[in-house]
Amino acid sequence: MTLTVLFSARPALWDDYRTVLPAALSAEGIAARLVRMADPAEVDYIVYAPNDDLTDFAPFTRAKAVLSLFAGVERIVGNPTLTQPLCRMVDPALCEGMVEWVTAQVLRHHLWLDRNIGRRAWVQEAPPLARDRRVTMLGLGELGLAAARMLRALNFRVTGWSRSPKTDAGFPTFHGEDGLKPALEGAEIVVTLLPDTPATRGILDARSLGWLAPGAAVINPGRGPLIEDAALLAALDAGQVGHATLDVFHTEPLPPEHPFWARADVTVSPHIAAVSRPATAATVIAANIRRAEAGETLLHRVDRARGY
Template identity: 40%
Template sequence: MAFVYKADPVRGAEWARLFAAKAPDIPFHIWPDIGEPDRVRYLAAWVPPQDIERQFPNLELFFSTGAGIDQFDLTVLPPELPVVRMAEPGVVAGMVEYATMAVLALHRDLPTYIRQQREARWAAHRVYPASKRRVSVLGLGVLGCAVLDQLRTLGFQLAGWSRTRRQIDGVACYAGREELAAMLAGTDILVCLLPLTQETRGILDSKLFQHLPRGASLVHVGRGAHLDHQALLDALESGGLSSAVVDVTDPEPLPAGHPFWAHPKILLTPHIASMTQPETAVEQVLDNIRCHQAGAPLMGLVDRSRGY
């Protein structure tokens, strides 16, 4: 059996070194070197190759090298092929760091002070304790729950929303479209960590923003296609939203001249909230290979009916 890695070749070299140390019995190849196609049982990729079934006729597991899977079309993959997304600790830790940084930046009015510094204007604003700030997370998967765990330690009032009902200590949980507006109405800082599905595409639109209290803020670390750019710009212009931290956009990178680049109320980063860490990613992949061989459940197995 052999393993093929099809993504960033620099990280691929790190994966190769780790495989050689931890699983020397599994031949490791970096695309486009695939070795003998018939021997390939495992493939990790950001974007799968075309005609994957013909190219790798004995493939048993397909790993996404990222936490999401919306970058490829599930319908073109063999229906019986298990697809596993990256849910390794490095991705989770990175997202917790970024989301916490962003929430604290909005909580302590950092966008306002950045604008004032550029204007050479010295003006202090009221400081509120975290216990007075209401933070809500859209998406209660592994990443959303980890972010809420960290925010809880800082004393924020917390809420969360998901497609199906969840119970999380210290978090007011809402479920389904019929409960979304109620959660939004009690939100000062909204964090989007949803998977991208047909139901969530474009969810951050003018209708959603209108349900938030005037002056609320947004942290967008989900997927670029969740956000209606013009709706965000309109909400910032009208004062409906006071500021936003945006890490993901559609398209990426943004074209030259896009309003987000120079907008004084947007803190923009280039999709760096969290990145797969080779050490922990390889550990998760090898654990899943062992589980697969033993017939045990896989960590991060994608439910194709849900799209994540």
């Protein structure tokens, strides 16, 4: 039987996937036609990224799963019409990209690389060694744990925090509401790699930013709502935060009038820390469809109650 796979995403993504996804399905032994439009009653799987054309999943009564092209599913997970299994994107290449980006940004702040940009003075300042630099990772899912372990391999003093306990991280960890302060207290660099859920929104606010070491660097490649913008701006003005490197924002693209653009102590990165790369993401999608057709458990299925 030939499956019908609906590709529902922004038009710009179609050219990226129209060839690689059918090839990946074929490599998995799946006979399928990849389409951008179809009778909902005939669709077997939906490959999805947020778009305005598909907001009602109720007519897709035959669909066995909705397979997200993105790691974050906060824009879809609460959709009441979505009753099909939802799987998020967990791609080794996406993880690699995130680890590289986080490591580069942490090293940038650790080594004070920005201090000599435009400086016309010979000032010999040596940063501390990594073993003396306290880094806190907020979020110990696949991406956060991989990035934290890379930083630990470079000898940083890594501490982690997650909503639930982590017993095998390889470095000190805290969890839950009571564990947030000891995880952040005295941190010189903080990286946020948490999902956007009601429990994590605003986790870096005026109170928690006050726990950091004075002049700390905040690095956010996770989700924009993890940080309260007003609190971060106030902490920057006060010198409590020395620099913020932000890849994600409450509104994207970041509006031209947003104060982040005008600040020398804020680096704006256009949501590129980790992106789904079509060649590898297609293999993840194809493998999950093969599993579903074989009656096996879907990988990376979203827990609706937790939101990821």
